[in-house]
Amino acid sequence: MKDFKILLVEDEKQMSMFIEMELVHEGYKVDTAYDGRETLKKVDNVKYDLILLDIMIPYLNGIEVCRRIREFSYVPIIMLTAKGDIPDKVSGLDAGANDYLTKPFAIEELLARIRVYKRENVLKNKNDEIKVKDIVMNNKTHQVWRGNKEVELTKKEYYLLEMLLINRNIVLTRDKLIEEVWGYDYAGDTNVVDVFIRYLRSKIDDDFEDKLITTIRGVGYVIKDN
Numbered sequence: 001m002k003d004f005k006i007l008l009v010e011d012e013k014q015m016s017m018f019i020e021m022e023l024v025h026e027g028y029k030v031d032t033a034y035d036g037r038e039t040l041k042k043v044d045n046v047k048y049d050l051i052l053l054d055i056m057i058p059y060l061n062g063i064e065v066c067r068r069i070r071e072f073s074y075v076p077i078i079m080l081t082a083k084g085d086i087p088d089k090v091s092g093l094d095a096g097a098n099d100y101l102t103k104p105f106a107i108e109e110l111l112a113r114i115r116v117y118k119r120e121n122v123l124k125n126k127n128d129e130i131k132v133k134d135i136v137m138n139n140k141t142h143q144v145w146r147g148n149k150e151v152e153l154t155k156k157e158y159y160l161l162e163m164l165l166i167n168r169n170i171v172l173t174r175d176k177l178i179e180e181v182w183g184y185d186y187a188g189d190t191n192v193v194d195v196f197i198r199y200l201r202s203k204i205d206d207d208f209e210d211k212l213i214t215t216i217r218g219v220g221y222v223i224k225d226n
Contacts, residue, residue: 003029004118007048009039009065010080011057019052022107028114036060040068048075050117052110055081055092063095070096076117080105115179130165132225135204135212137165146204153203156181160196161204164213164223173220197221
């Protein structure tokens with residue numbers, strides 16, 4: 001899966017460094033900008049998957065920057081600002097922003113909102129079929145085959161398998177799978193991942209000599225295509 005590239009626009013450098021560190025920790029590629037002019041130059045030269053745009057930035061404020069970006073790009077934009085009253089929210093959304101987050105915010109909420117756009121990006125760019133070795137997942141019909149055998153999966157099993165297939169050759173931790181499949185606010189035991197992996201294995205591995213799902217002890221799970 002290709003890198004998900006984010007442009008972070010925040011003129012408070014300490015805040016920018018903190019958010020950037022959290023995003024990089026989550027596996028995102030991050031560029032930073034500190035004013036409106038620099039932002040427009042970067043967006044003109046680099047294709048981003050998402051922009052986090054503070055309103056109160058020098059030279060051109062975030063609302064004007066958003067308005068100008070919308071003249072040539074539909075890249076998702078989440079506005080970040082200390083202003084929380086209704087007129088500022090309306091101005092940002094009228095300028096073309098997709099979402100709005102008021103400071104101070106919990107970093108977990110920001111990461112959750114970013115994941116929404118990441119999922120949309122994956123769905124938009126992935127093929128109708130995902131194929132790894134002899135397993136085929138059809139994203140239009142939500143059907144799965146292993147060889148010539150159709151495999152019946154529950155909704156959670158399907159999305160768990162989808163995450164493993166899309167991220168083939170990348171080890172996914174239990175926490176990562178919880179976030180992507182169950183949601184960041186899931187309050188249950190992470191052992192639920194192990195339970196559902198057992199369900200998946202019983203359906204796509206037990207009757208086959210070549211086992212697809214590999215456990216990386218103490219880390220998580222991976223499907224390898226070689």
